Structures are given as structure tokens and as C-alpha cells.
Amino acid sequence: MVTFIAVLVALASFTAVQAPQAGAAPPRLDTSSWDKYEAPFRLAGPIYYVGTQELAAFLVSSPQGHILIDGGIPGAAAVIEKSIRDLGFKPEDIRILLTTQAHFDHVGTHAHFKKLSGATVQAMIGDDKLLRDGGKSDYLFGGAPENAFPRVAVDRVLKDGDIVTIGGARITARHTPGHTPGSTTYEMTVNEGGRDYKVVFAASTTVNPGTRLVTNPSYPTILEDFQKTFRVLESLQPDIFVSGHASFFNLKAKRAKMNPESPAAAFVDPEGYRALLAEKKKAFEALVAKEESSR
Ligand SMILES: [Zn+2]
Numbered sequence: 001m002v003t004f005i006a007v008l009v010a011l012a013s014f015t016a017v018q019a020p021q022a023g024a025a026p027p028r029l030d031t032s033s034w035d036k037y038e039a040p041f042r043l044a045g046p047i048y049y050v051g052t053q054e055l056a057a058f059l060v061s062s063p064q065g066h067i068l069i070d071g072g073i074p075g076a077a078a079v080i081e082k083s084i085r086d087l088g089f090k091p092e093d094i095r096i097l098l099t100t101q102a103h104f105d106h107v108g109t110h111a112h113f114k115k116l117s118g119a120t121v122q123a124m125i126g127d128d129k130l131l132r133d134g135g136k137s138d139y140l141f142g143g144a145p146e147n148a149f150p151r152v153a154v155d156r157v158l159k160d161g162d163i164v165t166i167g168g169a170r171i172t173a174r175h176t177p178g179h180t181p182g183s184t185t186y187e188m189t190v191n192e193g194g195r196d197y198k199v200v201f202a203a204s205t206t207v208n209p210g211t212r213l214v215t216n217p218s219y220p221t222i223l224e225d226f227q228k229t230f231r232v233l234e235s236l237q238p239d240i241f242v243s244g245h246a247s248f249f250n251l252k253a254k255r256a257k258m259n260p261e262s263p264a265a266a267f268v269d270p271e272g273y274r275a276l277l278a279e280k281k282k283a284f285e286a287l288v289a290k291e292e293s294s295r
Contacts, residue, residue, distance in 0.1 A: 040083035044264035045190025050083040062167025065095030074108035094119045101183045102130035104149040111150035120155035127182025128154040139218035176203040178226035192264040200238035205280040214291045241273040
């Protein structure tokens with residue numbers, strides 16, 4: 001609830017500061033499922049879902065230690081920790097912390113898990129600064145302390161194409177900025193039942209309410225960054241895609257038809273990936289057109 005109010009306050013203040021439309025009410029964001037427990041499960045190969053009902057977190061396991069991709073809001077630390085333990089893994093064995101975007105609802109537990117495990121934080125250039133200052137320099141949320149998160153040291157700054165690896169897991173980081181300056185998409189191939197699956201952890205391409213795309217002094221390259229990101233994401237051809245929000249990849253529906261012994265098949269959805277991208281791009285282009293016509 002605290003977060004729910006914080007988000008409204010944040011969106012309200014940014015609507016006031018950044019959006020020229022007077023009286024536009026901030027959209028209501030339903031965050032009620034953001035810290036709610038979701039039973040953890042294996043999703044494909046060594047990838048496990050350890051997030052909450054809506055905010056995703058993925059554990060990529062290996063005998064040499066684990067990678068955690070995204071970690072929800074600060075208040076979700078206990079839930080994620082329980083999920084990791086329920087699967088029989090130890091959160092103390094996390095070696096690398098990654099994120100698809102340095103917003104409070106995806107990196108809120110980074111500081112907690114770094115302290116618990118001694119893991120290295122590896123972050124894409126652009127998001128490294130946000131992690132270090134707890135979101136203070138965010139182009140949209142930076143003026144809203146309610147959306148800040150615990151600051152955390154960054155041990156490795158990633159650039160486009162860098163490889164993150166541990167044990168047999170090999171993850172390619174793609175710089176897909178816009179939503180945040182260092183938003184990241186990860187690609188990896190996993191094997192399950194003798195078949196290879198190309199998995200993409202897609203960065204968000206949502207344009208948050210109040211964001212200016214055509215002229216944005218707080219983020220001058222935002223328009224080109226989003227356009228570049230759509231090109232990169234359109235060039236990928238995943239069998240399976242996931243993202244920071246469970247609803248973006250229909251976790252519920254896919255999980256319902258999943259065979260726990262061989263879960264990957266239920267998550268194969270190249271058409272869903274194309275459809276989500278098309279929907280996000282249409283929304284982005286409509287916002288750009290609207291902003292251009294009001295200049
Ligand atoms: Zn975000």
C-alpha cells in the first residue's frame with residue numbers, strides 16, 4: 001500500500017512537472033500484487049521463477065552459484081528469499097545480480113541480496129549511476145523520494161554485447177535504453193529434454209506517464225534510444241520471452257498449462273513476443289505523434 005501511494009504521488013508530481021496538459025489525472029496503477037507470494041517454479045532449463053505475483057525475479061542456477069535477474073520492490077526481499085529457499089537453493093549462493101531496468105520495482109532488493117550473498121552487481125552503462133544513487137538521478141522519478149530504493153555499489157559496468165557467465169550459464173546483455181538509460185535485455189540459450197530454447201529477458205518498452213519523448217532536457221536522446229531499442233528487440237527471435245512484469249508475458253496462463261517436469265514447452269511463444277512488441281511500439285509512436293502535434 002505504501003508503494004501504491006508512493007507511485008501515485010510520484011506520477012502526480014511528474015504529471016505536474018513534465019506534462020503540459022493541465023488537470024490530467026495520473027492513471028491509477030494497481031500495485032496490489034507487487035509483493036504477493038507466487039509459488040516458485042522451474043521455467044526452462046536452469047531458469048527458475050522466484051518473483052512475486054506481478055514483479056518477476058529469475059534465478060539462473062548453476063553449481064558454481066546463481067544469477068538473480070531482477071528483484072522486485074524493496075519490500076519483496078523476504079518473499080523472494082523464501083522462494084529461493086523453497087526451491088532448495090540458497091540465496092547466499094547468488095553470485096551475480098542483474099536487472100532489466102534500474103527502477104525501484106525491479107532493483108529494490110539488490111542491496112539486500114548483495115549484503116546477504118556478497119554477489120557482484122553488474123549493470124548496463126546508464127543504469128549503473130541509478131543503482132549507485134538509489135534512483136536519485138532518474139529522468140522521470142528522480143524528484144520523487146517515494147520511488148527511491150536502497151543504493152548499491154556496482155562492481156561491473158556492462159556495455160552492449162557483454163557476456164555474463166557462471167558455471168554453464170552464458171548470458172548476453174543487450175543495451176536497450178529508453179525506459180531507463182541502461183535498460184537491458186538478456187539473451188541465453190538453455191537446454192531442456194535435449195532441445196535448445198532461446199530465452200529472452202526483455203527490457204520494458206513502456207513509456208511511463210509524464211515522460212516527454214520529443215524534447216526531454218532530462219534525457220535528450222530518449223527518442224532515438226527508444227527507436228533503437230525497438231529495432232534491437234525486433235531483431236531477436238526468442239522461443240521463450242519473459243520480462244520484468246509477469247503480466248507482460250502471461251505467466252499465469254502459461255503456468256496453468258505447464259508440465260512441471262518439462263516446463264519450457266508451455267512458455268514457447270514467439271508470436272506473443274511479436275504481439276507485445278507491436279503493441280508497445282504502437283503506444284510509443286502514438287505518444288510521439290501526440291507530442292509532436294502539440295508543439
Ligand atoms: Zn520501470
